[in-house]
Amino acid sequence: MKRNLFALLSLLVLASMVLAACGSPAATEEAPAATEAPAATEEAETEEAAAACEPAGTEPIAFPDGGKSVTGAYDQEPDAVVPYFTQMSYAVWVTQMTLVGLGEWTDEGTFIPELAVEIPSADNGGVSEDGLTITWKLKDCLFWSDGTPLTAEDVAFTWEFVMDPGNAVSTRSGYDKIASVEAVDATTVVITFSELYPAWPTLFTQGPNNAGAILPKHILEGVTAAESDPFIRMPTVGSGPFVITEWIPGDYMELLPNPNFYKGRAILDRLQIRFVADSAAALAALQTGDVDFYPNFSEGDIATLESLAPAVVLTVDPGSNFEHYFFNQGRVAGVDGRGAADNEGFCPFKDVRVRKAITLGINRQAIVDALLSGKTTVPVSQWPNSGWTNTSLTVDGYDPDAAAALLDEAGYTLGADGIRAGECDGEQVKLSFNFETTTAPIRIDIATAAQADLAKIGVEFTPIHTPAGTFFGQYVDGGPLTTGNYDMGGYTTGFYPDPYTNSYKCEEIPTAENPSGNNWYHLCDPALSDLIESSLATVDPAERKAILDEAQAYIAENYYVIMMYARANVMGSTPRFNFGPSGGDSHMFWQAETWDVTE
Amino acid sequence: MWTYILRRSFQALFTLLIITVLCFLLTRFSGDPLAQYAANPRMSAADKEALKERLGLNDPLYVQYFKWLGLAIQGDLGQSFFARQPVSEMIGQRLPNTIVLMFTAEVITVSFALMLGIISAVKQYSFWDNAITTFSFIGFSIPIFFSALGLMLIFAVQFKEWGLPYLPTGAAVWDKSDPVEYIKNLILPVTALAFVNTAGYSRFVRTSILEVLGLDYIRTARAKGLTGRAVLFKHALRNAALPLVTIVGLDIPFLLGGAIVTESVFSWPGMGRLFWEYAQRSDYPVVLGVLLIISTAVVVLTIVTDVIYTFVDPRIRLS
Numbered sequence: 001m002k003r004n005l006f007a008l009l010s011l012l013v014l015a016s017m018v019l020a021a022c023g024s025p026a027a028t029e030e031a032p033a034a035t036e037a038p039a040a041t042e043e044a045e046t047e048e049a050a051a052a053c054e055p056a057g058t059e060p061i062a063f064p065d066g067g068k069s070v071t072g073a074y075d076q077e078p079d080a081v082v083p084y085f086t087q088m089s090y091a092v093w094v095t096q097m098t099l100v101g102l103g104e105w106t107d108e109g110t111f112i113p114e115l116a117v118e119i120p121s122a123d124n125g126g127v128s129e130d131g132l133t134i135t136w137k138l139k140d141c142l143f144w145s146d147g148t149p150l151t152a153e154d155v156a157f158t159w160e161f162v163m164d165p166g167n168a169v170s171t172r173s174g175y176d177k178i179a180s181v182e183a184v185d186a187t188t189v190v191i192t193f194s195e196l197y198p199a200w201p202t203l204f205t206q207g208p209n210n211a212g213a214i215l216p217k218h219i220l221e222g223v224t225a226a227e228s229d230p231f232i233r234m235p236t237v238g239s240g241p242f243v244i245t246e247w248i249p250g251d252y253m254e255l256l257p258n259p260n261f262y263k264g265r266a267i268l269d270r271l272q273i274r275f276v277a278d279s280a281a282a283l284a285a286l287q288t289g290d291v292d293f294y295p296n297f298s299e300g301d302i303a304t305l306e307s308l309a310p311a312v313v314l315t316v317d318p319g320s321n322f323e324h325y326f327f328n329q330g331r332v333a334g335v336d337g338r339g340a341a342d343n344e345g346f347c348p349f350k351d352v353r354v355r356k357a358i359t360l361g362i363n364r365q366a367i368v369d370a371l372l373s374g375k376t377t378v379p380v381s382q383w384p385n386s387g388w389t390n391t392s393l394t395v396d397g398y399d400p401d402a403a404a405a406l407l408d409e410a411g412y413t414l415g416a417d418g419i420r421a422g423e424c425d426g427e428q429v430k431l432s433f434n435f436e437t438t439t440a441p442i443r444i445d446i447a448t449a450a451q452a453d454l455a456k457i458g459v460e461f462t463p464i465h466t467p468a469g470t471f472f473g474q475y476v477d478g479g480p481l482t483t484g485n486y487d488m489g490g491y492t493t494g495f496y497p498d499p500y501t502n503s504y505k506c507e508e509i510p511t512a513e514n515p516s517g518n519n520w521y522h523l524c525d526p527a528l529s530d531l532i533e534s535s536l537a538t539v540d541p542a543e544r545k546a547i548l549d550e551a552q553a554y555i556a557e558n559y560y561v562i563m564m565y566a567r568a569n570v571m572g573s574t575p576r577f578n579f580g581p582s583g584g585d586s587h588m589f590w591q592a593e594t595w596d597v598t599e
Numbered sequence: 600m601w602t603y604i605l606r607r608s609f610q611a612l613f614t615l616l617i618i619t620v621l622c623f624l625l626t627r628f629s630g631d632p633l634a635q636y637a638a639n640p641r642m643s644a645a646d647k648e649a650l651k652e653r654l655g656l657n658d659p660l661y662v663q664y665f666k667w668l669g670l671a672i673q674g675d676l677g678q679s680f681f682a683r684q685p686v687s688e689m690i691g692q693r694l695p696n697t698i699v700l701m702f703t704a705e706v707i708t709v710s711f712a713l714m715l716g717i718i719s720a721v722k723q724y725s726f727w728d729n730a731i732t733t734f735s736f737i738g739f740s741i742p743i744f745f746s747a748l749g750l751m752l753i754f755a756v757q758f759k760e761w762g763l764p765y766l767p768t769g770a771a772v773w774d775k776s777d778p779v780e781y782i783k784n785l786i787l788p789v790t791a792l793a794f795v796n797t798a799g800y801s802r803f804v805r806t807s808i809l810e811v812l813g814l815d816y817i818r819t820a821r822a823k824g825l826t827g828r829a830v831l832f833k834h835a836l837r838n839a840a841l842p843l844v845t846i847v848g849l850d851i852p853f854l855l856g857g858a859i860v861t862e863s864v865f866s867w868p869g870m871g872r873l874f875w876e877y878a879q880r881s882d883y884p885v886v887l888g889v890l891l892i893i894s895t896a897v898v899v900l901t902i903v904t905d906v907i908y909t910f911v912d913p914r915i916r917l918s
Contacts, residue, residue: 071772077876079681087636168653170636171646227653228683249682249692250868252772272772277863277872280748285770285866287756469630469881477631508644516644 057259067269083211107583319584716804738798848904
């Protein structure tokens with residue numbers, strides 16, 4: 001019997017040893033040898049152009065002994081790196097370094113050319129008089145990382161590929177407004193729209209909120225059902241400063257310099273991205289120097305990061321995303337037969353005085369100072385930190401007295417329980433309502449602060465924190481936002497690089513007929529809806545700015561939303577790593593070729 | 600015995616079928632895989648509908664279930680909604696890492712538990728027994744996320760700050776073919792896991808040895824003039840270890856599921872993290888795949904444990 005027991009135990013030990021031996025490198029995803037012989041181009045002009053210039057190499061530059069290497073931590077693993085197939089920021093943060101577009105946005109939000117020579121405009125003849133035709137000129141001597149020439153043909157192919165019904169791209173928004181994309185010669189591509197599309201700069205270009213890289217025709221031609229193609233998940237041929245050479249799921253991704261990058265090879269010899277579980281793991285790894293950067297701390301981590309200086313360097317860039325609170329306006333104005341919401345909002349919110357009082361009753365600046373270390377700002381409108389902001393507007397400061405006066409005026413008087421009550425639509429209503437948002441710790445802290453502020457003016461604001469999956473649940477699943485089953489809500493969104501939003505459009509109120517509508521305020525104010533729509537009627541940036549200025553003023557006057565704070569990119573890095581200028585929308589990844597280390 | 604195994608196998612198949620239905624319903628109602636795109640201004644309503652159609656989420660629930668089951672029976676666990684990789688491939692990539700971590704921890708746990716449990720039982724109420732009991736209760740009461748993070752903060756972060764040789768946090772990119780690196784990266788997660796588990800197991804060993812030591816046959820063995828050591832190892836331990844076999848046997852399938860917290864803290868690319876990451880995204884195929892593997896292992900290993908029992912304990916006959 002003793003023998004049996006020991007045999008069993010030894011078997012256990014042996015088994016674990018054997019398994020340990022098998023367990024060494026996890027099934028390594030082998031980079032498909034994507035280097036095909038450069039396709040012989042049919043066009044004579046292409047041949048001439050190609051003959052005049054040569055690629056610097058045909059594969060990524062191998063890591064030399066003692067080379068410069070940087071490791072970043074991502075707490076979410078990209079789903080697919082080819083941008084048309086992903087909606088993940090973390091994926092775009094790899095795309096920005098591997099597959100570039102015709103243009104991009106700088107850290108200051110300026111639109112600059114990348115593969116193109118210049119940004120098309122009416123002045124340089126790139127934008128036709130009717131605004132329907134855009135002509136892009138590509139730089140000469142562009143090559144993919146495998147040495148194949150990158151030409152206007154690739155741009156035309158990219159459009160065909162995205163529009164191919166056989167490929168399940170995540171969105172065709174904008175691309176479906178194009179009638180044709182024609183490669184006139186190797187470096188000239190003419191895009192003709194079927195209708196006016198003022199957001200044309202967001203097509204075939206790169207930025208964190210739009211990812212439109214040019215795709216390699218010589219690799220993807222003939223591919224259908226591309227959503228499952230290995231190249232879409234892990235493009236091993238690229239046009240950015242780096243090329244992905246290895247990706248072990250759950251573990252890490254390795255990127256090596258692209259020899260043919262249009263600005264010359266990157267300074268770093270290697271970039272590794274380690275997939276960690278959360279920002280806490282990333283923070284510990286930053287402290288020991290196991291990783292050099294983590295791009296996505298929360299604003300709530302700012303104070304901790306500040307306390308770790310100089311071992312950890314903190315960078316905070318306010319961007320165009322914003323956290324906002326809003327009132328369910330369901331059935332307030334469902335006029336003209338437009339935008340009838342299923343659920344009615346909280347009756348007192350129909351009165352602008354109540355909305356204004358709640359706005360004035362929350363000390364937003366104190367929240368920014370205390371909970372966000374004063375590193376960001378309370379924005380005036382939903383277009384913060386961008387050229388679209390209406391600079392003539394000012395933020396309403398905290399004014400509990402004015403708020404109380406407004407509520408008195410609206411007929412809501414303090415009750416014995418300290419909560420105001422009054423009449424709304426003939427019924428007695430207490431100013432007591434729910435506020436719904438997600439379970440993010442910073443949201444819990446801020447909602448608690450708002451609750452305390454509002455209690456002082458006799459308003460009972462009860463935060464309800466629901467997991468994001470339920471909070472943002474679909475209409476058919478009864479998600480509170482989509483069905484309008486909430487009083488007040490709060491979350492983050494942003495409208496950029498193109499400023500258009502359909503979230504005020506009457507027709508976008510989610511209903512059984514249109515369950516995926518984007519108007520979660522359930523607000524149908526035809527004047528506002530039409531105003532924002534009219535910004536789509538012109539490609540002239542100045543004209544659009546005037547329209548949006550008016551829309552911002554209108555939203556502000558009507559207190560439809562409470563702007564809480566501009567969301568910021570909070571990055572932590574080691575002192576050895578210099579990532580150059582970073583900006584809210586372009587993040588730290590728009591110039592990865594300039595990244596360097598100082599030992 | 601073969602009849603027994605056959606009967607149990609049929610029962611197991613039925614159990615598994617029920618488990619798949621429950622798992623399917625639980626995962627299906629636990630969240631919305633499209634919620635991550637909900638607040639995304641880049642995706643139009645039509646895009647979201649197209650995605651839903653492509654993922655098969657528009658089918659009635661029972662159709663979705665039978666489609667999934669039909670493929671699963673053929674060994675195809677489907678494709679991850681999110682990663683677009685075959686689920687079996689994803690599990691194949693993580694499983695070896697989890698097996699290394701979990702089995703190393705289990706072997707260390709069982710060894711230490713036996714050692715501590717025996718000392719505790721033999722020297723009942725001595726200083727060592729009290730010390731081990733205290734240790735067990737501490738280990739048992741501290742949540743693993745705390746002990747894991749604590750270990751990391753002390754032995755990685757603080758040791759580095761103090762200029763001492765320090766262990767890796769696990770978050771660096773390290774060479775898995777280098778055995779020294781491997782062991783260095785394994786120390787902290789294994790310690791965290793073993794610390795918690797040893798505590799419980801050693802209490803268990805202590806109790807069962809104490810129980811056995813009071814039995815008549817042990818008195819007989821002592822009366823025969825056997826040494827204390829012989830009584831303990833030859834007679835007492837043999838019987839006392841029986842319940843441990845059951846526990847270890849039932850533990851093994853769960854080891855395959857990995858350790859969500861430990862793997863997350865130490866960035867270990869294993870099954871626990873796979874499950875957790877994809878459960879958060881409501882990626883049903885992955886979650887179901889992992890659950891199916893674990894439940895199959897539980898069901899199979901329960902039968903195997905029962906069969907092994909007949910070898911370890913001659914008093915038990917299967918019928």
